[in-house]
Amino acid sequence: MALMALLLSACGENPKSTSTRGLARIMCEESFQSVLEQEIAVFEYLYPEASIMPEYINEHDALDSLFQKKVDVIIISHDLTDDQKKSLKKLGRGHRTKMIAVDAVAVIVNKQNDIDELSMDDLRDIFTGKVKRWGEVSPTKLKNDSIKVMFDGSGTGVVHYMKEKFLDGGKFGPNIYARQSSQDVFDAVETYKNVIGFIGVSWITSDLKSAEVPIAQKYEELKTKNEVSVIDFTDRIKVMPVRGDDQVQGVKPYQAYINSGEYPLVRTIWAIDASYNGMLDHGFYTFITGVIGQKIILQTGILPAAEPIRTVEVVQ
Numbered sequence: 622m623a624l625m626a627l628l629l630s631a632c633g634e635n636p637k638s639t640s641t642r643g644l645a646r647i648m649c650e651e652s653f654q655s656v657l658e659q660e661i662a663v664f665e666y667l668y669p670e671a672s673i674m675p676e677y678i679n680e681h682d683a684l685d686s687l688f689q690k691k692v693d694v695i696i697i698s699h700d701l702t703d704d705q706k707k708s709l710k711k712l713g714r715g716h717r718t719k720m721i722a723v724d725a726v727a728v729i730v731n732k733q734n735d736i737d738e739l740s741m742d743d744l745r746d747i748f749t750g751k752v753k754r755w756g757e758v759s760p761t762k763l764k765n766d767s768i769k770v771m772f773d774g775s776g777t778g779v780v781h782y783m784k785e786k787f788l789d790g791g792k793f794g795p796n797i798y799a800r801q802s803s804q805d806v807f808d809a810v811e812t813y814k815n816v817i818g819f820i821g822v823s824w825i826t827s828d829l830k831s832a833e834v835p836i837a838q839k840y841e842e843l844k845t846k847n848e849v850s851v852i853d854f855t856d857r858i859k860v861m862p863v864r865g866d867d868q869v870q871g872v873k874p875y876q877a878y879i880n881s882g883e884y885p886l887v888r889t890i891w892a893i894d895a896s897y898n899g900m901l902d903h904g905f906y907t908f909i910t911g912v913i914g915q916k917i918i919l920q921t922g923i924l925p926a927a928e929p930i931r932t933v934e935v936v937q
Contacts (some may be wrong), residue, residue, distance in 0.1 A: 640904030642670040647902065649675055652803050653890055656921045657696065660909050663843070663917060666836045666929040674906055677802075679777045688712065693896035694906055698724070698778030700891050714895045719910045722890040723924040725822040725874035727854075728861040729807070733814040738762050738862040738871035741885055742761040745787045747817070750794020753813065766815040770796055773803045779819055779828035782888045810813070810858050817861075822874045825854045826922030842871045843916045852876065852922045868872055879924050889926075 643759040656678045683695040746752045756764025810818040860873030865885040898903035915925035
């Protein structure tokens with residue numbers, strides 16, 4: 622692609638970027654990767670002359686790149702602060718922001734872990750290092766195994782969310798480990814019986830079976846369907862039910878429980894666009910915040926911000 626661009630440029634034929642044609646580079650918080658890849662696949666199917674080049678990084682670097690004018694569109698887990706919006710204005714950068722999804726942080730453990738659920742207090746004690754072995758959490762055959770907590774890097778939205786949720790400005794305990802990616806967290810949990818991992822829920826929805834559907838068929842379904850069957854989780858790991866402070870029973874991060882507020886670990890996903898109208902960057906931003914883009918999110922196990930949800934349970 623890069624070689625073609627150079628050749629066209631040399632011949633004076635490099636096509637002008639429009640909202641549906643050209644090349645656009647965007648940056649996305651790593652835990653949202655599995656969703657964004659499906660958004661890009663459908664967008665590029667609709668507009669064959671468009672090429673979206675994503676980079677999956679932590680939120681801090683994505684924001685830095687936006688302010689340094691290295692990129693025009695980023696996707697992170699929160700809106701810009703008032704100070705950040707003022708800073709962009711001083712740089713002469715117009716911008717638009719929109720919440721595109723409500724995500725859940727899934728708590729995953731090895732299949733050998735026989736604990737039935739975790740409370741918010743349990744998680745707080747694990748993060749602070751107050752409890753260091755599984756037997757201190759609940760009666761279990763892993764009672765003597767040390768607890769190892771895995772996150773997807775040190776600057777991701779999941780890490781920031783969990784710090785705000787449980788630590789109140791304090792520090793993580795000594796048993797916290799950073800992995801390179803969400804996939805690395807998943808692999809560690811699948812391999813080691815004493816590991817607990819925290820990961821965006823879209824990473825564990827039955828290995829994203831909808832991503833295997835041919836793109837033409839997927840687009841036709843997106844145009845005609847306004848509902849989604851209940852999405853289950855992969856059986857390669859165990860998804861832990863989490864009990865809220867005012868609840869008597871824990872629930873898993875299914876869409877219905879995210880929507881009702883019963884699942885206690887939810888966060889938002891935001892798209893931030895500082896590109897000019899008519900550019901491909903803005904065209905993609907419009908797509909992911911529009912009807913089809915929101916339906917794609919609905920099919921990945923999390924909640925779209927705009928598209929109404931109607932869940933249909935398939936009875937076999």
